[in-house]
Amino acid sequence: xxxxxxxxxxxxxxxxxxxxxxxxxxxxxxxxxxxxxxxxxxxxxxxxxxxxxxxxxxxxxxxxxxxxxxxxxxxxxxxxxxxxxxxxxxxxxxxxxxxxxxxxxxxxxxxxxxxxxxxxxxxxxxxxxxxxxxxxxxxxxxxxxxxxxxxxxxxxxxxxxxxxxxxxxxxxxxxxxxxxxxxxxxxxxxxxxxxxxxxxxxxxxxxxxxxxxxxxxxxxxxxxxxxxxxxxxxxxxxxxxxxxxxxxxxxxxxxxxxxxxxxxxxxxxxxxxxxxxxxxxxxxxxxxxxxxxxxxxxxxxxxxxxxxxxxxxxxxxxxxxxxxxxxxxxxxxxxxxxxxxxxxxxxxxxxxxxxxxxxxxxxxxxxxxxxxxxxxxxxxxxxxxxxxxxxxxxxxxxxxxxxxxxxxxxxxxxxxxxxxxxxxxxxxxxxxxxxxxxxxxxxxxxxxxxxxxxxxxxxxxxxxxxxxxxxxxxxxxxxxxxxxxxxxxxxxxxxxxxxxxxxxxxxxxxxxxxxxx
Numbered sequence: 001x002x003x004x005x006x007x008x009x010x011x012x013x014x015x016x017x018x019x020x021x022x023x024x025x026x027x028x029x030x031x032x033x034x035x036x037x038x039x040x041x042x043x044x045x046x047x048x049x050x051x052x053x054x055x056x057x058x059x060x061x062x063x064x065x066x067x068x069x070x071x072x073x074x075x076x077x078x079x080x081x082x083x084x085x086x087x088x089x090x091x092x093x094x095x096x097x098x099x100x101x102x103x104x105x106x107x108x109x110x111x112x113x114x115x116x117x118x119x120x121x122x123x124x125x126x127x128x129x130x131x132x133x134x135x136x137x138x139x140x141x142x143x144x145x146x147x148x149x150x151x152x153x154x155x156x157x158x159x160x161x162x163x164x165x166x167x168x169x170x171x172x173x174x175x176x177x178x179x180x181x182x183x184x185x186x187x188x189x190x191x192x193x194x195x196x197x198x199x200x201x202x203x204x205x206x207x208x209x210x211x212x213x214x215x216x217x218x219x220x221x222x223x224x225x226x227x228x229x230x231x232x233x234x235x236x237x238x239x240x241x242x243x244x245x246x247x248x249x250x251x252x253x254x255x256x257x258x259x260x261x262x263x264x265x266x267x268x269x270x271x272x273x274x275x276x277x278x279x280x281x282x283x284x285x286x287x288x289x290x291x292x293x294x295x296x297x298x299x300x301x302x303x304x305x306x307x308x309x310x311x312x313x314x315x316x317x318x319x320x321x322x323x324x325x326x327x328x329x330x331x332x333x334x335x336x337x338x339x340x341x342x343x344x345x346x347x348x349x350x351x352x353x354x355x356x357x358x359x360x361x362x363x364x365x366x367x368x369x370x371x372x373x374x375x376x377x378x379x380x381x382x383x384x385x386x387x388x389x390x391x392x393x394x395x396x397x398x399x400x401x402x403x404x405x406x407x408x409x410x411x412x413x414x415x416x417x418x419x420x421x422x423x424x425x426x427x428x429x430x431x432x433x434x435x436x437x438x439x440x441x442x443x444x445x446x447x448x449x450x451x452x453x454x455x456x457x458x459x460x461x462x463x464x465x466x467x468x469x470x471x472x473x474x475x476x477x478x479x480x481x482x483x484x485x486x487x488x489x490x491x492x493x494x495x496x497x498x499x500x501x502x503x504x505x506x507x508x509x510x511x512x513x514x515x516x517x
Contacts, residue, residue, distance in 0.1 A: 123153040127165040130446040131177045134191070137444050138181065141456045143380045148185040155183055174450060181452065188441050189454045197443075197451035198228060206264055207292030207325075208232040208273060211445075212244055220244075221252040221260065229449075232290035238277065245285050246276035300356075301330040305341055306496045313401075313501050316343035317494045320364075323356025323413040328363045335367060335395045345401040345501045348417075349494065351431060351486060355412025358440070365420040366390040368402060368427070373462040373516060374420040377440060380456070389420070401501045401508075402427040405482060406472060411435035418472050419461030425513035428504045430476040438468030462516050475507065 125132035135156050138147070147155065159180040163172050178191045206212070209231020213224035223242040227233035244252055247260055264273060273292055278285040300321040308314045316338035320327065338346070355361075362374045366389030377385045396402075404418050404427045415434050421427035440457040460466055483495035506512060 123156065129165040129173055130448045130450055131160055131165050131173050131180065133446050134177050134181060134452050137452055138184065138454060141442065141454060142184065143439070143455045143457055144184065144186065145380045148183060150183065155180060159183065170448060186455050188439060192451035192453060194449040197445065197449065206273065208290040209234055210238055212260070232293065236288045236290050238288065239279060241280055243278045244275050245278050248274050299330055300324055300327045301334050303334040303338060304494065305338065305343060306494060313345050314343050315345045315347065315496045317347045317349065317496055319349040319494065320353055322353055323360040325357065327356065327360045331364055332367055332395055339396055343400070344397070346396065346403070347496050347499060348402065348404040348427070350410045350414040350418065351405050351407040352409045353414040354409060355414055358413060358416065361413035361416040362387050362389065365417055366393045367395045368421060369424055370394050372420070372424045375416050375462065376460040377457050378460060401504050403430050403499060403504055405431045406434045406474060407432040408435055411437045415467055415472055416459065419465065419467065422472070422475070423462035423516055425508050425515055428476060428507050429472055429474045430481045430499070431474050431478045433473050434471040436467055436469045436471035438466055
């Protein structure tokens with residue numbers, strides 16, 4: 001029986017019933033500006049109420065990024081009438097990168113993250129500089145609403161002292177901005193230079209260099225940030241606030257961000273994508289066909305049938321190296337192939353996997369279980385955003401036995417997936433205690449081309465467990481069931497012969513493992 005992931009105790013008391021957020025994946029979240037990041041791993045979001053800048057979520061140990069709209073000042077505003085339409089926030093968080101390295105990644109729109117309530121500021125930024133953008137974003141969205149024990153207004157003055165924020169001296173301004181963010185005392189919050197910000201592309205799900213998100217007012221899907229310089233979207237002339245009327249001929253009206261992501265993901269090998277665009281001030285729309293490019297994205301999936309046992313158990317081993325932009329379609333194809341070979345027991349190996357795109361972890365969980373709570377993302381005000389797996393996308397037989405292998409380098413998205421499967425009694429976790437990164441960062445694109453990585457939330461497993469700095473404790477130890485060789489060693493590292501699938505079935509029996517709905 002799983003040792004973690006029981007129903008949360010006092011957590012529900014913190015969440016007003018009217019703020020309950022439904023599945024971010026299958027629904028839309030009012031007030032959440034989810035973004036579909038197409039090329040840069042990080043989304044941009046404006047700190048000073050500028051729609052040109054957005055942010056993405058990414059995991060602390062790694063990177064969970066999502067792109068929210070900075071125009072949305074309160075998560076609560078987007079959670080009216082009892083249900084927040086998660087697809088918006090989900091779309092942004094979906095892009096959030098969860099990984100064990102403090103690396104830049106992008107997430108979905110974080111407009112759903114609530115503005116701080118524990119800090120009151122009367123100060124108005126003195127300029128429209130990157131320094132002001134970063135200061136405002138931190139003030140609005142930082143998980144640590146005490147700002148490492150400092151007065152954030154005073155910090156603004158302290159770290160900008162002697163710097164002309166209205167000047168063209170970008171080096172001095174960004175040095176001051178780096179020092180400002182560094183004062184938070186958070187190793188995961190930091191400033192990215194232009195190269196680092198534009199380099200994050202392997203988690204891109206669209207591939208054209210455009211960030212899509214719902215307009216905070218009209219809910220139309222719009223281009224939420226300046227396209228990446230030199231990208232297909234940039235060359236096609238897409239501009240901030242252009243409305244994306246349709247994608248590949250399918251209208252976006254009434255659809256969630258995840259719907260659009262799923263649509264594009266259905267054909268991961270498509271070399272181009274067509275947006276129907278309506279620009280501001282124009283009465284007619286136009287079709288823009290763009291070439292999709294995914295730079296340096298490796299196939300993260302390797303798999304094989306490892307054994308057929310005397311009792312009829314046929315074991316399929318699947319290794320997930322990282323959660324990048326193509327992991328879901330590649331894994332789905334692998335699982336379908338194994339199912340066609342009559343595999344009825346699976347080992348998912350995420351040992352050494354530092355994480356990746358948050359959305360990928362949630363979507364992958366949906367290949368194994370239908371419409372189940374995958375994780376909760378909780379912001380600085382304690383608002384709980386629930387992410388559920390999608391409906392009717394399960395690939396393997398629900399009776400197929402499943403285990404997941406983890407180790408001390410399994411982090412972020414790996415832990416989201418492990419926690420989701422374990423807490424829902426769909427899989428047993430085996431190996432060593434995982435890394436323990438339960439923080440979520442957002443990556444904001446600043447108007448000068450730099451980026452801000454900021455810890456904006458934490459996530460809990462479906463059972464309410466906060467795994468940050470603790471990790472997911474396995475149900476079965478490495479010594480009992482795993483091969484001695486690490487997962488990256490071919491054949492030897494994928495030896496499944498020590499896994500007791502009969503014991504796994506007993507542990508997952510409803511009498512031993514209470515279900516979470």
